[in-house]
Amino acid sequence: MNSLWLAWLYLRRRRVAASVMVAGVALALYLPLATHWAADAFDEALGARAATTPMIVGARGSRFDLVLHGLYFRARSEGTVAHGEFTALRDAGHGRVIPLHAQFTAGGQPVVGTSLDYFEFRKLQLARGASMALLGDCVLGANAAQKLTLSPGDKLKTDRKNLFDLAGDYPLQLNVTGVLAATGTADDEGVFVDVKTAWIIAGLGHGHDEAESNATSAKLVKTHLEITPENMGTFHFHGDTTALPLTAILVEPVDAKETAMVMDRFQNSGQLQALKPPVVVDEMMGMVMRVRQFLDANYALVAGAMGLLLALIVTLSRRLRAREMETLFLLGCSRRTQFTLQAAELLIIFAAAIVLALAAAWATVGWARDYLNTLAG
Amino acid sequence: MQIAIDHLEFEYGPGRFRLCIPDLQIEGGARVAFVGPSGSGKTTLLRLLAGIVTPQTGTVTVGEVPVNELTDTGRRAFRIRHIGFVFQDFRLVDHLDVRENILLPYRLNEALPVYDSIESQVKQQAERLDLADKLDSPVDELSQGEQQRVAICRALLPRPELLLADEPTGNLDPKNKDRILDQLFQQAESAEATLVMVTHDHALLDRFDRVIDFTKFHKPEAADE
Numbered sequence: 001m002n003s004l005w006l007a008w009l010y011l012r013r014r015r016v017a018a019s020v021m022v023a024g025v026a027l028a029l030y031l032p033l034a035t036h037w038a039a040d041a042f043d044e045a046l047g048a049r050a051a052t053t054p055m056i057v058g059a060r061g062s063r064f065d066l067v068l069h070g071l072y073f074r075a076r077s078e079g080t081v082a083h084g085e086f087t088a089l090r091d092a093g094h095g096r097v098i099p100l101h102a103q104f105t106a107g108g109q110p111v112v113g114t115s116l117d118y119f120e121f122r123k124l125q126l127a128r129g130a131s132m133a134l135l136g137d138c139v140l141g142a143n144a145a146q147k148l149t150l151s152p153g154d155k156l157k158t159d160r161k162n163l164f165d166l167a168g169d170y171p172l173q174l175n176v177t178g179v180l181a182a183t184g185t186a187d188d189e190g191v192f193v194d195v196k197t198a199w200i201i202a203g204l205g206h207g208h209d210e211a212e213s214n215a216t217s218a219k220l221v222k223t224h225l226e227i228t229p230e231n232m233g234t235f236h237f238h239g240d241t242t243a244l245p246l247t248a249i250l251v252e253p254v255d256a257k258e259t260a261m262v263m264d265r266f267q268n269s270g271q272l273q274a275l276k277p278p279v280v281v282d283e284m285m286g287m288v289m290r291v292r293q294f295l296d297a298n299y300a301l302v303a304g305a306m307g308l309l310l311a312l313i314v315t316l317s318r319r320l321r322a323r324e325m326e327t328l329f330l331l332g333c334s335r336r337t338q339f340t341l342q343a344a345e346l347l348i349i350f351a352a353a354i355v356l357a358l359a360a361a362w363a364t365v366g367w368a369r370d371y372l373n374t375l376a377g
Numbered sequence: 378m379q380i381a382i383d384h385l386e387f388e389y390g391p392g393r394f395r396l397c398i399p400d401l402q403i404e405g406g407a408r409v410a411f412v413g414p415s416g417s418g419k420t421t422l423l424r425l426l427a428g429i430v431t432p433q434t435g436t437v438t439v440g441e442v443p444v445n446e447l448t449d450t451g452r453r454a455f456r457i458r459h460i461g462f463v464f465q466d467f468r469l470v471d472h473l474d475v476r477e478n479i480l481l482p483y484r485l486n487e488a489l490p491v492y493d494s495i496e497s498q499v500k501q502q503a504e505r506l507d508l509a510d511k512l513d514s515p516v517d518e519l520s521q522g523e524q525q526r527v528a529i530c531r532a533l534l535p536r537p538e539l540l541l542a543d544e545p546t547g548n549l550d551p552k553n554k555d556r557i558l559d560q561l562f563q564q565a566e567s568a569e570a571t572l573v574m575v576t577h578d579h580a581l582l583d584r585f586d587r588v589i590d591f592t593k594f595h596k597p598e599a600a601d602e
Contacts, residue, residue, distance in 0.1 A: 002484040006473075013472035013515075327468040330429060331531075332457035333485040334450070 003337070007344035018349065021313065025353035026360070028306040032299040033361040038368040039292050043285045045372050046071070049185060050277035052122070055251040055262060057081060057089070057274045066273065067280040070248045072186040072372070073102040073110040081272055083195075084242030086249050094262050096121060096252040101198035103247060105191075106158040106174060109144040112190045113198020119180075121252060122187055128152055129178030135197050135235055136227030138174040141190040142182035150176050156191065158201050172201045173226040186372075199244055200225070200235065207235035314342070378440045378459065378538040378571045379405040380426060385435035387418075387425060396421050398435070398594050403571060403587070405440075408562060410582055411575045413591030419575040420465065422591075423541045426573065427460050428452030439539060457486045461537030463545045465575075467528040469516045476512040479503070479531045489535055502530045505560060521548040529557060533564050540565055542574040546581070558584060 011018040049071045056070035059079030068074040083099065090097040098121055101113030116131060118124075119139075129152030132139050140150060150156055157171045174193065182188055199205050207227065227235065237244065251274070253259040259276075266274040318325070325338055333341075380403040388395040396418035403409055411419040424430045425437050431445040431452075438444065440459065444452060456462075469478050479499050483489050503509045506526040516524060525548045532540065542561060546554040558581065565572040574585070582588050 002487065006477075006484055009477060010472050324470055327470060328481075328485060330462065330464065330468060331482050331485055332453055334453060337485055 003340045003344040004348070006341055007348055010341075011345060011348055021310070021349050022352045022356060024306060025310070025350060026356040028299075028303050029353060029357035030360045030364075031302065032296065033357055034364040035292060035295055035299075037361050037365045039285075039288055041365045041368050042288065042372060045185075045369055046281045046285065047278070050281040053250060053277045054253060055259065055274055056248055056277055057085070057251060057262070057266060057272060058248040060269070060271055060273045063273070063275055063280050064284055066248065067275055067277045067284075069102065070100065070250060071277060073100075073112055073190060075103065075110075079271070080245030080247055081249060082242060083244040083246055085272065086246055087242065089249060089251060089262070089265075092261075094251060094258040095254040098250040098252075099195045099246045100248040100250060101195050101202075101246050104158050104161070104198070104201050106138075106156050107144075107148045107191075108159070109141075109148065109189055109191050111138075111158055111198060111201065112192050113195040113201075114192060115195060118192070118250075121250065122183075122185075124183065124187055125181045126178045127181040129176070132177055132192065132194055132197075134175075134227075135194065135200065135232055136172065136175050137177045137193065137197070139178040139180060139192045140176060141180050141188040141192070143188040144191055145176075145179040150179075152176055152178055170203075170225045172197070175227075184369075195246070196237075197227075199237065200227070202245075204244055205235055205237040207231045207233075310346075314346070318342070379403060380539075380571065380573075381436075381438040383436045383438075385425070385432045385437060387421060387430070387432040394418070394421075396594055398422070401589070403573070405571055406565075406569050408565065408572045408584070408586045409574070410585040410588045411573065411591060412577070412579070412582070412588055413594075417591035418594055419591050420543050422594075423462070423543055423573065423575060426539070427456050427462055427541055429456070454488075457482065457489055457535075459538045461532035461535060461540045461570075463525075463529050463532045463540075463542040465543040465547065467524045469524055469527060469531075471515070471517045474513050474515055475503070475508060475519070475527050478516055478527055479512075479534055481531065482535060498534060499530075502534055506530050506557070522550065522553055525549060526553075526557065529561065533560075536564075536568045536570075538568065538570050540570050540572045542572070544575050544577065546576065546578065554578075554581075 050067070053071060056066060058066040058069065058081055061078030065074070065078060086097060086099045096117060098117045099113070099115055100118075102110050104111040112118075119131070126139070127142065129139075138156060140148070140156075145151065148156065154176045156174045156176055158174065160171055174191070174197070180187065180192075193201075196205065206225075251262055253262055263274050263276075266272050328338055328341075329335075380401070382398050382401040384400070385398040386395070394416065411422065413419055421430070425432060426439060426444070428437075428444045428447065429452075431437075436443050436445055439455075442455060444455060447455060470481060473481065476499060477484070479502070480495065483495060499512070500509065503512055506529060508523065508526055508530060511519060511523060511527075516527060519527065525545060529542075529545055532542070540561065545561065546557055549557055561572060561574070562584070564570070576582070
C-alpha cells in the first residue's frame with residue numbers, strides 16, 4: 001500500500017511526464033480495442049438489422065449499396081424499381097411486400113416513403129401522436145424528433161436537393177402526426193411518409209391552388225409546397241402509376257419456397273436484383289474482418305514499439321533517479337522494495353491507461369453505433 | 378549504545394583512500410565529535426558504523442552486534458531499527474513534501490516501530506524544529522537550512538539508539554546552529570542514544586564529551602604500509 005502511495009506521489013509531482021506515458025499506453029491499447037469493439041458492434045448491429053430483413057429487391061448495381069439502402073436508407077443513385085414491380089410481387093402472394101422510396105431528406109434526416117406495413121414489419125410502436133393517414137403526413141423516428149425538436153402537430157419542410165436549381169422541386173411541408181418509440185436502429189433517424197407523399201416530394205405528383213393564375217404576384221412566388229385540406233383533393237399523378245419509381249422493395253417471403261421463387265424471378269433480370277441482406281452483410285463483414293486482421297498485425301507492431309519505448313523510458317528513468325534510489329537504500333529500503341516502487345508506478349500508469357483506453361473505446365463504439373444508424377446521406 | 382572498532386582497515390579501491398583504525402571505543406550515550414581535514418575518513422567511518430559499507434578487515438561492533446559480519450539484509454534491518462543518519466547533503470526526496478520526507482523511513486519499512494500516533498509524532502518533531510508550517514511544502518521550495526532541519530527531523534523520528542550526523546549544522550546560521558545542536562543533544566539524551574557528529578566547526582567542540590581527530594587514522598597511500 002505504501003509503495004502505491006509513494007508511486008502515486010511521484011507521478012503526481014511529475015504529472016506531465018506521467019500524462020504523456022499514460023496517453024501513449026492508452027493510445028496503444030485504444031486502437032486495437034476500438035477497432036475490435038467497433039467492428040463487433042458493426043457486425044452485431046448490421047447482422048441484427050439484416051437478420052430481420054429477409055430480402056431486398058432493387059436496381060442492379062452495387063449489392064452493398066442496395067442492402068445499406070434497404071437497411072439504413074442510405075442514398076442510392078443506381079436506378080429505381082418501378083412501382084408495378086411492387087404490385088406484381090404483392091399480387092403474386094410471395095409474402096409481405098413493402099415499398100421503399102428514400103431519396104430525400106428533411107432537416108437532414110432521411111425521408112422514407114413507405115406503407116403502414118413497414119411499421120408492422122419492423123415492429124415499430126408509436127410513442128406519441130397518430131400514424132400517417134393523409135398525403136403530407138409524416139411520422140418521426142425517436143432521434144429525428146429529438147434532433148429536430150418536433151412533436152405531433154408541428155410542421156417540417158423537406159430539404160431542397162439543389163438550392164440553386166430554381167426550376168427544381170419545391171420543398172414539401174410535412175405535417176408531423178406521430179413520433180415512434182426508440183428502437184436503437186436506423187428507424188430512429190427516419191421521417192416516414194406514405195410513398196405517394198414521397199412521389200410528390202420528387203415532383204411526380206402535384207395539386208392546384210385556387211389562387212393560381214398567370215398573373216405575377218409576390219404572393220404567388222412559392223417557396224414550398226403544402227398539402228392542405230383545401231387542396232388535398234387536387235393532388236394527382238400523371239401518366240402510368242405503375243411506372244412511378246421506388247428505390248427498393250422489402251420482401252418477407254412466407255417460406256423457403258417463396259424465397260426461392262422471388263430469387264428466381266430476378267435472377268436473369270438485366271435491370272433488377274433480389275438480395276438476401278444476411279448473406280450480403282456476412283460478405284461485407286468478412287471484408288471488414290480481413291481489414292481488421294491486417295490492422296491487428298499493425299497494432300502488434302505498434303504495441304511492440306510502445307513496449308520497447310516504455311522499457312527505454314524505465315531504463316533512462318532508473319539512471320536519472322539513481323541518486324533517489326541510493327537515498328532510499330540509505331534510508332533502509334531494500335532492492336526489492338525499490339523494484340516494487342517502480343512496478344507500482346508502472347501499475348498506476350497502466351491502470352490509468354487501461355481505464356482511459358476502455359472509456360475512449362466505449363465512447364467510440366457508441367459513436368460507431370450512432371454513425372451506423374445515420375448512414376443515410 | 379556503545380561502539381567498538383578493532384583493527385579496522387577500509388579502502389575504496391587499490392591505491393585509493395585508506396582508513397586504518399587500530400582501536401576505538403565509544404561509550405554508550407556519549408556525545409562524540411569527529412574532526413579532521415576533508416578526506417580524512419570521518420564520513421566513511423559514519424558509513425561503516427551504519428553498515429552502509431563494510432571494512433576489508435577488522436570489526437565494527439555497535440551495541441553488541443558486529444555490524445560487518447551481518448548480511449546485507451541484516452545490516453539494512455539493523456540500520457533501520459537502531460540508527461538515525463543525518464546526511465551531509467540532506468538526502469531528501471524532491472518529489473515528496475516535508476511530511477512525506479519525514480515519514481519516508483516508515484513508508485519504506487513497515488517493520489519500523491511506531492511510537493504513539495506517527496502523525497502526531499511528525500507534528501511534534503516538526504514543531505520542535507520550527508517546521509510545523511512547512512509540512513505540506515515541497516522540499517525543493519525550502520531553504521538549505523530548512524532542508525537540513527527536515528533531514529534531522531527524519532533521522533530523529535524513529536528515536537534511534539545511535540544518531541550519526543554528518544555536518545548537520547554546516548548550512549545553518551549561528552542561531553539555528555545552536556538550536557539544532559540543542560535538539561540533537563536533547564533527543565540523544567532522552568533516548569539515551571549515542572551521538573556521533575562530524576563537524577568542522579571548532580566552536581562547537583566544547584559541547585561534546587569527546588572529540589576524535591581523524592588525522593591519525595588516515596593513510597593516504599597503501600604503499601605506506
